[in-house]
Amino acid sequence: MHWSQALLGGMLIGGAAVLLMAGLGRIAGISGIARQAFGRGKGDGREDRGWRLAFLAGLWCAALLWQLVRGGVSLGVPQVSTPVLLLAGLLVGVGTALGGGCTSGHGVCGIARLSPRSLLATAVFMSFGFLTVYVLRHGLPGALS
């Protein structure tokens, strides 16, 4: 992929984060938004569910529109087996709930605010992402494929 396309994608993500802050005063952290939309959440999670569900509907509509225009499977396909996806999902769920954010909340919005917590969280999850792929592909190839 050309770097300019990646940059454009990033700028759209940033635009969405700015819009959410300008309009509703909220951080565009997807794990937090989804958690509070689906689950119990904390604080105002219950009362303020509407815009969160609308945000998630926007995410789905983006994918549906994209598939309509580009046709068929254009979103990429899972690369690992079902047990690995289950384990990965559980780790991502527990991890983002404990750590209070994911790639969007910490990695984009938090770093943009120069939050020390988010800078550190991003450094840690990126490092563990690199480490995990290294171990699976070069340390123990085939271990979980």
Added chain:
Amino acid sequence: MRLAIGFVAGLLFGFGLIIGGMTDPARVLGFLDLAGAWDPSLIFVMLGAVVTTALGYRLVLARAHPVCDTGFHLPAAKRVDRRLLLGAALFGTGWGLAGYCPGPVIVSLASAQSGVWIMFVAMLAGWLLVDRVVAAS
């Protein structure tokens, strides 16, 4: 109005993830594979997103309040603790295993592939598990 802003923000965010390549786990894993055929393009997604957000936040947060609320809801937590570090480490491990972080998982549900739904249900279970344990403690 609040719903419309939420929806449009989600739409933009979704297009950004798709155009940026974040919904393709093969590409994400290629980015995380420093020792292999490393694909650095996702750095530009991060760069574009962080710079746009940082510039936009500067303008927005200088205002008295957002358009549809009486104040900004910024995270109150300041402390770096074990919970933050443990959570980030677990999340990074899961991200490295499958190549999906939460946004792309949710966007990709629309592609109706069973693997994405499996990961989504497991992720949801993880969120509910932590909410329950924290609520109980």
